[in-house]
Amino acid sequence: MRIYRLLPVLLGLLLFSCRPKERADLLIYNAKVYTVDSAFSVVSAIAVRDGKVLATGTDADIRGKYESGEVLDAGGKAVYPGLIDAHTHFVRYGQSLFTAPLYGSESFEEVVRRVKEFAASHPGQAWIQGRGWDQNKFPGKSFPDNSLLNEAFPSTPVVLGRVDGHALIANAKALELAGVKPGQTIEGGVVETKNGRLTGVLIDNAERLVQRVTPRPTAAQWAEMLDAGQNNCFGEGLTTVTECGLDKDNVEMLDSLQKAGRVKMRVYVMLSDNPGNLRYYIPRGPYKTDLLYVKGVKAYADGALGSRGACLLSPYVDKPGWLGFLLSSKAHYDSLAAMLAGTDFQLCTHAIGDSANRVILQIYNKYLKGANDKRWRIEHAQVIDSADFDLFGKASIIPSVQPTHGTSDMYWAGERLGARRLRGAYANKQLLRQNGWIPLGTDFPVEDISPFKTFLAAVFRVDAKGYPSGGFQMENALSREEAIRGMTIWAAKADCLETEVGSLEAGKSADFIILDRDLMSVGQGEVLQTKVEGTWVRGKKVFGR
Numbered sequence: 049m050r051i052y053r054l055l056p057v058l059l060g061l062l063l064f065s066c067r068p069k070e071r072a073d074l075l076i077y078n079a080k081v082y083t084v085d086s087a088f089s090v091v092s093a094i095a096v097r098d099g100k101v102l103a104t105g106t107d108a109d110i111r112g113k114y115e116s117g118e119v120l121d122a123g124g125k126a127v128y129p130g131l132i133d134a135h136t137h138f139v140r141y142g143q144s145l146f147t148a149p150l151y152g153s154e155s156f157e158e159v160v161r162r163v164k165e166f167a168a169s170h171p172g173q174a175w176i177q178g179r180g181w182d183q184n185k186f187p188g189k190s191f192p193d194n195s196l197l198n199e200a201f202p203s204t205p206v207v208l209g210r211v212d213g214h215a216l217i218a219n220a221k222a223l224e225l226a227g228v229k230p231g232q233t234i235e236g237g238v239v240e241t242k243n244g245r246l247t248g249v250l251i252d253n254a255e256r257l258v259q260r261v262t263p264r265p266t267a268a269q270w271a272e273m274l275d276a277g278q279n280n281c282f283g284e285g286l287t288t289v290t291e292c293g294l295d296k297d298n299v300e301m302l303d304s305l306q307k308a309g310r311v312k313m314r315v316y317v318m319l320s321d322n323p324g325n326l327r328y329y330i331p332r333g334p335y336k337t338d339l340l341y342v343k344g345v346k347a348y349a350d351g352a353l354g355s356r357g358a359c360l361l362s363p364y365v366d367k368p369g370w371l372g373f374l375l376s377s378k379a380h381y382d383s384l385a386a387m388l389a390g391t392d393f394q395l396c397t398h399a400i401g402d403s404a405n406r407v408i409l410q411i412y413n414k415y416l417k418g419a420n421d422k423r424w425r426i427e428h429a430q431v432i433d434s435a436d437f438d439l440f441g442k443a444s445i446i447p448s449v450q451p452t453h454g455t456s457d458m459y460w461a462g463e464r465l466g467a468r469r470l471r472g473a474y475a476n477k478q479l480l481r482q483n484g485w486i487p488l489g490t491d492f493p494v495e496d497i498s499p500f501k502t503f504l505a506a507v508f509r510v511d512a513k514g515y516p517s518g519g520f521q522m523e524n525a526l527s528r529e530e531a532i533r534g535m536t537i538w539a540a541k542a543d544c545l546e547t548e549v550g551s552l553e554a555g556k557s558a559d560f561i562i563l564d565r566d567l568m569s570v571g572q573g574e575v576l577q578t579k580v581e582g583t584w585v586r587g588k589k590v591f592g593r
């Protein structure tokens with residue numbers, strides 16, 4: 049009797065297995081595939097063809113329907129969409145890999161020592177550049193002056209960027225070549241002068257005085273820098289990065305390296321807010337290829353909290369009477385918004401302080417006029433007055449946040465802001481509630497490139513040392529699912545790329561990663577041990593252990 053009941057099933061199986069299978073370029077099975085579709089579905093297999101996701105489903109579905117010369121048993125491991133960083137300085141990061149690494153220096157003496165070591169191992173450089181110092185890590189936490197640097201390098205110009213890129217210190221030779229004079233003033237910047245002499249510290253717009261005379265990399269150096277940068281990104285599972293501020297010549301260089309196959313990283317670009325870029329791109333509209341999308345315009349409302357350049361509504365607690373400053377006039381931001389409102393470009397404005405955020409939120413609201421799909425963004429949205437949160441949701445403004453900024457700044461942000469303002473700072477969950485979604489990024493090279501540090505900071509609100517136990521302002525922690533969406537589909541949406549990347553669904557680019565442990569269940573203490581076992585972009589493996 050039993051066999052009769054099984055007959056239709058057996059017949060079905062026979063027919064199914066006789067049906068010719070469709071060709072695929074790659075099949076992955078026995079995996080835990082987080083598709084990050086709208087239901088956050090988990091499947092076990094995925095088929096890829098022509099660089100795109102062909103189908104996802106159970107092992108039986110996918111292996112029954114498709115065949116491929118390349119079949120991969122994932123051994124039960126987690127597969128996620130390729131990670132997307134919603135705020136980076138990808139080009140500057142590549143460059144920084146070829147300059148003196150000053151990150152984590154605990155004194156200015158250590159900075160100078162590291163620069164000397166770099167100079168000794170890279171002889172013959174006309175200019176010595178470095179990046180990553182942070183006076184908040186030095187004893188006394190005050191800005192250094194350049195006397196030690198002048199002694200060590202009397203005749204070679206030296207320029208060292210602060211960790212956040214919002215200040216630098218230059219030696220006397222570099223200042224002389226740039227023609228910087230004591231007491232010089234500049235809108236949106238500070239040329240630090242003490243007792244009638246330059247200290248070498250240049251803040252925000254004043255940095256340009258020296259930057260405009262530093263040598264530009266050659267085309268070959270460019271390619272080498274981007275290569276090094278993208279390889280590190282692929283090793284961390286990043287397949288798309290959001291580049292926050294490039295000029296036309298850099299965009300064209302990137303485009304040509306992508307077209308030549310040298311750069312395989314997908315890049316969304318925000319153009320730097322300057323007349324040359326706007327004059328060229330605005331009449332032409334956004335520029336798009338398979339790997340490049342130039343659709344944003346990046347403006348800076350203020351500086352950073354670390355260098356007290358963030359523009360606050362009431363004075364810094366640790367610098368009485370000082371409010372920070374806007375980098376341009378309100379009229380400038382208003383006219384930029386007025387111009388872009390009639391185009392397909394996204395306006396993306398850096399705003400850290402509560403005053404800067406209010407100015408930009410009000411201007412955005414004025415032109416966006418209620419709910420819309422223009423996807424204008426505020427980068428960082430770091431300190432928000434409690435009265436202003438609603439201005440995000442009212443005009444569908446995207447708060448683009450970097451969870452590791454919170455866990456880096458928490459050591460001293462309270463000294464700058466005081467307890468009341470600190471509650472409205474790094475408020476990721478409160479900002480998520482505004483539109484129901486939020487993109488996450490790192491701002492690398494300001495922070496480390498690791499998306500796992502972003503996940504740890506977003507979900508557990510601790511830094512790499514696990515500090516503070518119990519987490520920093522946990523009311524603003526995201527769930528694991530929210531953090532993963534923030535690093536995939538929501539980041540894609542903030543870049544207007546959600547129909548192409550950010551989830552593993554049929555028709556989308558086959559950008560995905562295999563991890564050695566699963567972010568949806570890994571213990572807090574193990575998050576940073578997560579290793580990427582393989583990274584694929586458009587169905588091609590670009591990294592593997």
Ligand SMILES: [Zn+2]
Nearest residue numbers: 135136292491
């Ligand atoms: Zn940035």
